[in-house]
Amino acid sequence: MAAVPQVWRNEALRIALLLALIAVGVSASGILVRVDHLLFDVGQRLNWRPTPSPVLIVAIDEDSLDQLGRWPWPRERHARLLRLLCAARPAAIGLDIAFSEPGDDLRADRQLAEAVAACGNVVLPLVIEVTRSGGQLLESPPIRTLAAAAAGIGRIGVRLDEDGIARSVDLREGLGSATWPLLAEEVLRVARQLPAAAVPTAAAADAARQQAAAAPAEASHHLVRQELRRLSFAGPPGTLPRVPYVSLLQGRLQPELFSGRIVLIGATATGLGDFVPTPVSANSQPMPGVEVLGNVILAMRDGHLIRDLPPLPALLLTALLATVPMLWLPRLMPLPGLLLSTAWLVGMGLACALLPVFCNWWLAPSGALLAGVFAFPVWGWRRLEAARRHLDQELRQLRAILPASRGGGAADEIGRLGFEQRIALVQTAQQTMQALAAERNETLAFISHDLRAPLASAVSQLEIAGGADARRLLPQLRRALGMAQSFLWLARAEALDARQMRPLDLAFLLHQAVDEMYALARQRELRLRREIPDEVVWVVGDFEAIERSAINLLDNALRHAPAGSEVAIGLQRLAAGELRFWVDNEGAAPSAEQRERMFRRFSRGETVQHGAGAGLGLYFVRTVAERHGGAAGVDAAAGRIRFWVELPAAVDAAPEGRGLDV
Secondary structure (H helix, E strand, O other): OOOOOHHHHHHHHHHHHHHHHHHHHHHHHOOOHHHHHHHHHHHHHOOOOOOOOOEEEEEEOHHHHHHHOOOOOOHHHHHHHHHHHHOOOOOEEEEOOOOOOOOOOHHHHHHHHHHHHHHOOEEEEEEEEEOOOOOOEEEEOOOHHHHHHOOEEEEOOOEEOOOOOEEEEEEEEEEOOOOEEEHHHHHHHHOOOOOHHHOOOHHHHHHHHHHHHHOOHHHHHOEEEEEEEEOOOOOOOOOOOEEEHHHHHOOOOOHHHOOOOEEEEEEOOOOOOOEEOOOOOOOOOOEEHHHHHHHHHHHHHOOOOEEEOOHHHHHHHHHHHHHHHHHOHHHOOHHHHHHHHHHHHHHHHHHHHHHHHHHOEEOOOHHHHHHHHHHHHHHHHHHHHHHHHHHHHHHHHHHHHOOHHHHOOOHHHHOOOOHHHHHHHHHHHHHHHHHHHHHHHHHHHHHHHHHHHHHHHHHHHHHHHOOHHHHHHHHHHHHHHHHHHHHHHHHHHHOOOHHHOEEEEHHHHHHHHHHHHHHHHHHOOOEEEEEOOOOOOEEEEOHHHHHHHHHHHHHHHHHHOOOOOEEEEEEEEOOOOEEEEEEEEEOOOOOHHHHHHOOOOOOOOOOOOOOOOOOOHHHHHHHHHHHOOOEEEEEEEOOEEEEEEEEEOOOOOOOOOOOOEO
């Protein structure tokens, strides 16, 4: 990823803050709670576990109704069923049948109470219902004789969300105070399978009782709920094993089927019992209440009841998740940024859906998801605004420096142009600038050539003629000739086209450059040392331009090296797949300021031993290196100065069908 300028880092921080505010506002308001419910349901559908065996349902199903008659059944029939069931020694029995009013036959009520007492592990339900007159809430426990005989009494019922689906239960609930436990909790307690961490603490229970004692009298009819937990379902309706009520009553089932298990008795026949939509069934196939009770028992026993993250940590985490896309959007181009942002949204949604599966915690992700959806458009909008401002500025500058007919519109018209029109105008202006640059280079080349020819002729004639006047004029004419030649080479370097470059042997090229400078080195009493490998070293480039760069570096070293010293030239491979050739000589290390301006146009050293150059030699070297995709620089160590050029290495073989410059 590319580094981000400070101005864009500041912009990214502002957008991250905006996204965090959006996420927190949406999560706190709950306006997208249905999205949260949907993701929770997806996680539940992906969390189906193998069919559990500790819970068995004795189902009052259609077959039992067909054989035993219409509902309700006589209570002595339930008593006889309990006696048969208790003989099989189940761990606990949960009756999901309300006996809140005395029956028509008091003797049958007595028989049922005796059967419940004889079993010693039967748990009966308490129902909190709305009275028909006035809509007042009412707690309906079992009748007195049954309540006294039961091993425990627990509340039945689940909490329905806004969409009518049952996803959670309250561990404590009651009128005026949250004192009644769940029927599932009481069944597990009687079966001695209740984990200590599955129920509220004693301090919470004491607080509920104190709250009830301090409440006014009219508050005794208000429903109080505590310890909300989300349910983890074992699977869709029918996952928990069932046996027909009538089969058990008629003795067609083996007692071993019930031994040591938690047995629940309830209605599964359509239209008879309470059926509720669940995340694993929805409205297409509601789950019988007795099976929901079985799922609550399993989730509580196995520690799979799911807690909501507390509000403050949840909002902080939501804000953090909302800002994550700003880690990559400022560093990526639009398409990779879009793809990565989309993957982040899918991954975050899936992770939050599966969080209850692995950690038994729930984080509502709708706020972070909405912020994630906005992240790419908002960042793209800011980028487009920046691009628009840049285009407008470029258009104004181009209009100022180009002829009016070629600049593309008046300044007051720019603001009314479309984005595509702005781009088209900039492209047209760029083509104009390129044409002007080509004309400039061509003109410079012609001027340099036209100056070079008469200067060369004048120098040649003066050298032949000799005399005092010739000796006086020759240095100035030679310098002018050198400047003309430098301008000509520089114009060619600036016009280099990568499409015209060809593979060449860099080692051979450097040897040829050394051979050309050998006579000058002998004239100045300097030694030339080569550290060039013998094998072929391929590079793609322009032969004349690179050779002239090497000659310029050698000429620079020969001009500045002390008499009798040594000038070295070498070639080496770098670890990054690049080539570096260098020229070094004895000399004092340049200052930081000198290094900064060495490769600039018309920059010369402070002392030159043999004549004065035009100040274009090192600038030419840098231009050639950059046109080849490389770089040029200077180092100094141990009393020597080294100028170097780095070029991208080519494959160590000549491409088929192309000629080689050697």
